[in-house]
Amino acid sequence: MDIIYSNWKTAGAVQNSTVIDVAISEESYNLYNAVYAVAHALHDLLLHQAEFQGLGGVKRLVHFPWKTPQSLCSESCGRGFRKVHVEGKAICCFDCIPCSENEISNETIDMEQCLRCADNQYANMQRIHCIKKRVAFLSNEDTLGMILTFLSLGFSGLTVSVLGVFLKHRDTPVVKANNRTLSYILLISLILCFLCSLLFIGHPNPATCILQHTVFGTVFTVALSTVLAKTVTVALAFRVTSPGRRMRWLLISRAPNFIVPFCTLIQLIFIGIWLGTSPPFIDIDIHSEYEHIIIVCNKGSVTAFYCVLGYLGCLALGSFTLAFLVRNLPDTFNEAKFLTFSMLVFCSVWVTFLPVYQSTKGRSVVVTEVISILASGAGLLGCIFLPKCYVILLRSEKIYSYHSKNKKHFETKMSSEY
Known part of the structure; x- marks a missing residue:
């Protein structure tokens, strides 16, 4: 561009020189060239300044x-x-x-x-x-929330059906074998365990935040202490029912039944301290999910929460250990093996829960808790009661035949009507 401009200027100068030579004098011609040079210099200066604009x-x-x-x-x-x-x-x-x-x-x-x-x-x-950001929580209108709600209600309905079977066949040897009262308490506590998972689904509020873990801790304590009492009943029925045993009065007086309120009272003390010092409350999590604000229930005192879980773990471990020790007791109606399997499933679920719970955030924490509640409750229901329902509904003739031949032995060893 500069070359073209230079050539144009030269050509113009020559042409102008020819014309000016004819039209004006030499002094006018010099003046014209001087003005032209100044204009060209000003043009270059202005162009240079325009190229360097001030910015801040x-x-x-x-x-x-x-x-x-x-x-x-x-x-x-x-x-x-x-x-x-x-x-x-x-x-x-x-x-x-x-x-x-x-x-x-x-x-x-x-x-x-x-x-x-x-x-x-x-x-x-x-x-x-x-x-x-949009406000989010584990809603029962979401796909995952609907699935968990359906599972909770489904397991609750199944447990109610099992309770109905036990009530209808309450006089059969299978139902009487390991303390009917404890069986009823365990089934009712399992119904509440499944239903308490619904407290974790839906928009959190102050009431549900407090009820979530207090109800969970209480009903699972009742369930595990009932399993422990049933295991103690099985052990006593085979170990201390011989004539002359000093501890025979424990079985006759239904002492194992007092395990349930005693263990539950200890858990209620932990929960009371929790609520009195740092109870759960509604919290907002703005960092776990990029596009959402998560409404969650803050547990308040994390130490109290783990104390409640730790106490449940102690009950489960004690029940599992005792059931494992008496798992090989000889009798058709011995349920020690079923109790062992149920406690093994329960412990496996909650041992898996802890590291997963620590590594998740946002709504995944709530989902993890609900799945753990449903899985552990289903393990207790399936391992303890479904085999009995199978025997009651499909193998009743064989059981009645066995019972009639061994009535005296059965009543001595396994009857819970002490």
């Missing part, structure tokens, strides 16, 4: 597409990016990098700092807009 007190080189070569070594950074200067190069040289997570740049180009979205907002994929 710092000179910035502006690219004119008609100028060759180009003035810039970097292209401008668009929205969603910020510029980072390259060390060792001119100030006009920089790199464009995307804004960090939850930051945007949407107003000007070549921004050196991105703007961070508010805590209740998140940046879109292009990093140019902040979008308001």
Whole structure:
């Protein structure tokens, strides 16, 4: 462009010289050339100043597409990016990098700092807009919430059916074998265990936050202490029913039944301390999920929560140990093996729960708790009661035949009507 301009100027000068020689004098011709030189110099000066525009007190080189070569070594950074200067190069040289997570740049180009979205907002994929986060929780209208609700109600209904079978056949040897009262208490506590998982589903409120773990801790304590009492009953029926034993009065006086209220009272003391010092409350989690604000129940005192879980673990471990020791007692009606399997399933579920619980966040924490409650309750129901229902409903003739031949032995060893 400069060459063309120079050639044009030269050609113009020659042509003008020819014309001026004819039309004006030599003094006028010199004056004309002087004015032309000043105008050309002013043109170059103005063009030079236009190329260096002030931006925030710092000179910035502006690219004119008609100028060759180009003035810039970097292209401008668009929205969603910020510029980072390259060390060792001119100030006009920089790199464009995307804004960090939850930051945007949407107003000007070549921004050196991105703007961070508010805590209740998140940046879109292009990093140019902040979008308001939606409130989320484990709702029974979501697919996962509906599945968990269905499982909770389904297991509850199944347990009610088993209770109905036991009540209808309460005089059969299988039902009488290991203390009907404890069986009824265990079935009712399992119904409540399945139903308490519904407290974790839906929009949290102060009442549900307090009831979630207090009800869970109480009903599972009743269930596990009942299993422990049933295991003690089995052990006593085979170990201390011989004539002359001093501890025979424990079995006759139904002493194992007192295990349930005693163990439950201890758990209620833990829960009372928990509620009195640092009870659960509604909390907002803005960091676990990028596009959502999670409404959760904060457990308050984490130490108290783990004390409740630890006490349940002690009951489960004690029941499992005792049931394992008496698992090989000889009798058709011995349920020690079933108790052993049930406690093994229960312990496995909650041992798995702890590391998973520690590594999850947001709604996944609630889902983990609900699944653990349902799985452990289903383990107790399936291992202890479903085999008995099978015998009652499908093998009743064989059981009655066995009972009639061994009535005296059965009543001495296994009858819970002491």
